[in-house]
Amino acid sequence: MxxxxxxxxxxxxxxxxxxxxxxxxxxxxxxxRRDPLTGLLTRDGFTTRAERLIRHNPGRVTVLLIDLDDFKSINDTHGHPAGDAVLTATARRLTTWCGTAGLAARLGGDEFAVVVLDHTGRLPHLREDLAQPVTYAGMVLNVSATIGASHPAALLLTEALSAADRDMYAHKPGRTTRRR
Incomplete structure (x- = not known):
């Protein structure tokens, strides 16, 4: 046998x-395709899924680009572990806000992107959520973020991210000129 x-x-x-x-x-x-610190999608993982979401839901998608304000000063003043705490808190807040209707990604450094369905009216809530202080090692770290939004008329993620970047830059505190 x-x-x-x-x-x-x-x-x-x-x-x-x-x-x-x-x-x-x-x-x-x-x-x-996952950022090891935050657990969010990386740029590569995000791009594939976001393009699919945009393609299958034309007219219902909002693309956001989020940049943490004065993030460098948190790292410089309190150290990189404090900055990591802010990044992970931001990731949790974005994931919660998106729920099952969207995708969040960490593109690099303190820059995040979101593609979400039918959430335009909830954007003020996201601004409030991201502005909540982060507690780290007994310290309260004040954070804020600038958000740029676009509603892609075309089905191209790159164009939507560029439009969101221009919108974000226009709202960035202390900026007097526009980025090209």
Whole structure:
């Protein structure tokens, strides 16, 4: 009986190896598409999903670009762990605000992006949520964020992000000139 199983086991071994390798690669790709600090999507993971959301829901999507105001001063004054606490708090707040109707991503540094369905009227609530102080190591860190919004007429994420960037920059405190 063992002799009859040997050919089957020999044939199954490479399949098991490939299946294991495929699972490992899938997990590695999923990990690469998530920011390790905040758990949000990275730019690559966000782009694919956001483009799909825009394509399948034309006219219902709002694209937001969020930049934390004076974030460098938090890092410089209180240290990078305090800055990390602000970034993770921002990520939680964005995820909660989006719920199941959107995607949030950390694009890099203190810049975040969101694609959300039918949430235009709730934008003031997001501004309030992001302005809540963050407690870290017994300190209360005051935070604020500037948000730029766009409602893509076309189905291109890059154009929507550019429009949101221009809108955000126009609302940035202390800015007197526009970015190109």
């Amino acid at each position: 063992t002799a009859t199983l040997a050919p089957a086991l020999t044939a199954a071994a490479p399949l098991l190896g490939w299946a294991t390798h495929g699972l490992w690669l899938t997990r590695r790709l999923a990990t690469a």
